[in-house]
Amino acid sequence: MTVQPRPSILSIEPYVGGESKIPGVNRIIKLSSNEGAFGPPPAAIAAITEAAREAHRYPDGGATALRDALGRRWGLDPARIVCGNGSDELISHLCLAYGGEGTEIIMSAYGFLMYDIAGRYAGSRVIKVPERNMLADIDGMLAAAGPRTRIVFLANPNNPTGALLPTSEVARLRAGLRDDILLVLDSAYAEYVTEPDYDAGAKLVDAAPSTIMLRTFSKIFGLGGMRIGWGYGAPGIIETLNRVRGPFNVAAASQAAATAALSEPGWVEKCVAHNGEWRTRMAAALERAGIKVWPSHTNFLLVDFATPEGAQAADAKLKSRGLIVRAMGGYGLPACLRITIGTAEECQMVLDALLHG
Numbered sequence: 001m002t003v004q005p006r007p008s009i010l011s012i013e014p015y016v017g018g019e020s021k022i023p024g025v026n027r028i029i030k031l032s033s034n035e036g037a038f039g040p041p042p043a044a045i046a047a048i049t050e051a052a053r054e055a056h057r058y059p060d061g062g063a064t065a066l067r068d069a070l071g072r073r074w075g076l077d078p079a080r081i082v083c084g085n086g087s088d089e090l091i092s093h094l095c096l097a098y099g100g101e102g103t104e105i106i107m108s109a110y111g112f113l114m115y116d117i118a119g120r121y122a123g124s125r126v127i128k129v130p131e132r133n134m135l136a137d138i139d140g141m142l143a144a145a146g147p148r149t150r151i152v153f154l155a156n157p158n159n160p161t162g163a164l165l166p167t168s169e170v171a172r173l174r175a176g177l178r179d180d181i182l183l184v185l186d187s188a189y190a191e192y193v194t195e196p197d198y199d200a201g202a203k204l205v206d207a208a209p210s211t212i213m214l215r216t217f218s219k220i221f222g223l224g225g226m227r228i229g230w231g232y233g234a235p236g237i238i239e240t241l242n243r244v245r246g247p248f249n250v251a252a253a254s255q256a257a258a259t260a261a262l263s264e265p266g267w268v269e270k271c272v273a274h275n276g277e278w279r280t281r282m283a284a285a286l287e288r289a290g291i292k293v294w295p296s297h298t299n300f301l302l303v304d305f306a307t308p309e310g311a312q313a314a315d316a317k318l319k320s321r322g323l324i325v326r327a328m329g330g331y332g333l334p335a336c337l338r339i340t341i342g343t344a345e346e347c348q349m350v351l352d353a354l355l356h357g
């Protein structure tokens, strides 16, 4: 017999990323991975170019300049920040460090798929709690927590639903969990949220030790290709991640790009304003045409075509015009497509295809 991985590994459905090619179509517009409408911030491009000269040097293993910049930007203690090769890396390390054979990890039914993959990798049983009207069911998640539960994952806002839970509901989740259960608050889309009382997680982390907030440069900061995420948590959790992560897990050019992106003047404001405008326009136009759109607090829309056939037909219309969006079968939502808010021109093309295609 040839070498075999642990049995739990064989239960993993490999993550299928957003497509980026359509055979026979030259101009491709990729709206399948929520990568941000405007590309990388110019300051980040300059920093990457500059970093190329020093590419023979190992990166700063502590990501000191980036953690300091993050601390200044969000008013956080840099000592309680850890950077990762995307937040995906931190998700995996958290599962391996706190989960494992004989333990359970809880997520909501339409939560981010990486929790399932990383949880199974660790050997944990992953429990998916049904949602209510496309919103994580806090009571259901609390009821699912048992003696073997070690981690609860919650993305707020959530991908792929776009849904936002009130801050009070997130606090209620934390308050209802045992103190030895790690709550991972994944706030990948935090910068897009405009609700006044929204807490991306830092306040809850400060109030409740077994909690970590995860953030990323892959969405509003347009740096998905550079792989930079970060976490803010209690010292013990940060220390744990620092023990297990690779010592040089974030490339030097990536650290430089992220640090520069934070200082790009007006970037977040510009992106949020554009996103809000086009998210509202697209949702309204689709709803007028009788197509259901789930409320979104992110840079994408979950569009519901009522049947899998309806979603497939819409996907085909979009593809014929070079527009690639995300099919949702892998998430158990085969009647839906997830469409990233792109530039004004790209949004208009989506509307033309769906409404007049």
Ligand SMILES: *Cc1c(COP(=O)(O)O)cnc(C)c1O
Pocket: 085, 086, 087, 088, 089, 112, 155, 158, 159, 186, 188, 215, 216, 217, 218, 224, 227, 228, 229
């Ligand atoms: C995109 C996304 C991430 C992954 O971010 P990376 O930093 O690119 O690994 C994590 N969580 C959610 C909910 C996301 O949508």
